[in-house]
Amino acid sequence: MNHSVFQLNTRRGEFRVAVEGDPAAPAFILSNSLGTTLEMWDPQVAALSKRHRLIRYDTRGHGGSPVTSGPYDFGDLGQDVLAVLDALQVEQAAFCGISMGGHTGLWLGIHAGPRFSAIAICNSAAKIGSEQAWRERAAMVRAKGADGMRALAESAPSRWFTEACVQAQPAMVRRMQDGLSGLNPEGYASCCDALAASDLRNDLERIAVPTLLLAGEFDPVCTVADAQAMQADIAGSRLAVVPASHISNLEAPQAFDKAVLDFLAGAAAA
Numbered sequence: 178m179n180h181s182v183f184q185l186n187t188r189r190g191e192f193r194v195a196v197e198g199d200p201a202a203p204a205f206i207l208s209n210s211l212g213t214t215l216e217m218w219d220p221q222v223a224a225l226s227k228r229h230r231l232i233r234y235d236t237r238g239h240g241g242s243p244v245t246s247g248p249y250d251f252g253d254l255g256q257d258v259l260a261v262l263d264a265l266q267v268e269q270a271a272f273c274g275i276s277m278g279g280h281t282g283l284w285l286g287i288h289a290g291p292r293f294s295a296i297a298i299c300n301s302a303a304k305i306g307s308e309q310a311w312r313e314r315a316a317m318v319r320a321k322g323a324d325g326m327r328a329l330a331e332s333a334p335s336r337w338f339t340e341a342c343v344q345a346q347p348a349m350v351r352r353m354q355d356g357l358s359g360l361n362p363e364g365y366a367s368c369c370d371a372l373a374a375s376d377l378r379n380d381l382e383r384i385a386v387p388t389l390l391l392a393g394e395f396d397p398v399c400t401v402a403d404a405q406a407m408q409a410d411i412a413g414s415r416l417a418v419v420p421a422s423h424i425s426n427l428e429a430p431q432a433f434d435k436a437v438l439d440f441l442a443g444a445a446a447a
């Protein structure tokens with residue numbers, strides 16, 4: 178059992194969180210991708226908690242966080258982050274999110290910039306996928322329940338990892354698939370609703386927080402071109418490309434950690 182994981186009572190419900198590192202160090206909060214939990218960040222904990230109070234949480238609809246009935250929107254998912262920070266009495270934090278988590282970071286950069294010292298938007302986009310595809314996925318999961326989650330888990334490796342990674346790290350890939358297939362279908366579908374409805378492309382220029390756009394060279398979901406398009410619209414933002422597909426923190430953890438830590442060091446020095 179990991180004793181750093183606990184249920185945190187917030188004004189928006191009880192969230193499953195993990196807090197590691199020096200309590201007096203600057204706070205750094207991590208936001209998971211669709212179909213995963215805070216454990217997706219396990220390989221990052223040692224490196225990212227060296228100089229930070231590292232806060233991880235399960236996004237609404239996932240793991241041990243509230244599974245309220247949907248649809249959710251990114252206002253909900255962003256307000257949840259602020260509620261977690263408030264409950265932990267954190268006034269300002271650095272933020273890092275992958276894919277759906279990165280999109281939450283964009284929402285926070287637009288709507289709650291002063292609460293963040295820096296945001297790392299990884300394997301994400303201002304518009305992820307098509308509205309129709311997310312609506313279809315949500316409907317399928319709501320119709321098929323646990324069978325629908327199992328079907329999504331079977332097809333997940335090709336969305337998440339390169340074939341070379343699937344071959345090289347079968348246990349890690351299986352663990353991620355098992356995690357996805359065990360999630361609550363309504364919570365997952367409600368996050369698909371949020372992705373269907375959100376398009377932040379016209380709001381990016383409102384972001385004034387130091388921003389890193391981290392892309393996976395081989396990511397078929399949120400491409401390097403998506404990151405470049407965001408970089409063009411976010412003043413002063415930086416781009417980093419790591420040799421990985423979509424879940425780049427698991428496929429290329431060392432390159433991922435270095436890109437994020439270099440960015441945070443630069444943002445703190447600026």
Ligand SMILES: O=C(O)CC1=CCC(=O)O1
Pocket residue numbers: 209210211212275276277278305333336398423
């Ligand atoms: O479809 C997937 O599983 C990949 C993905 C899209 C948004 C997200 O967070 O993950």
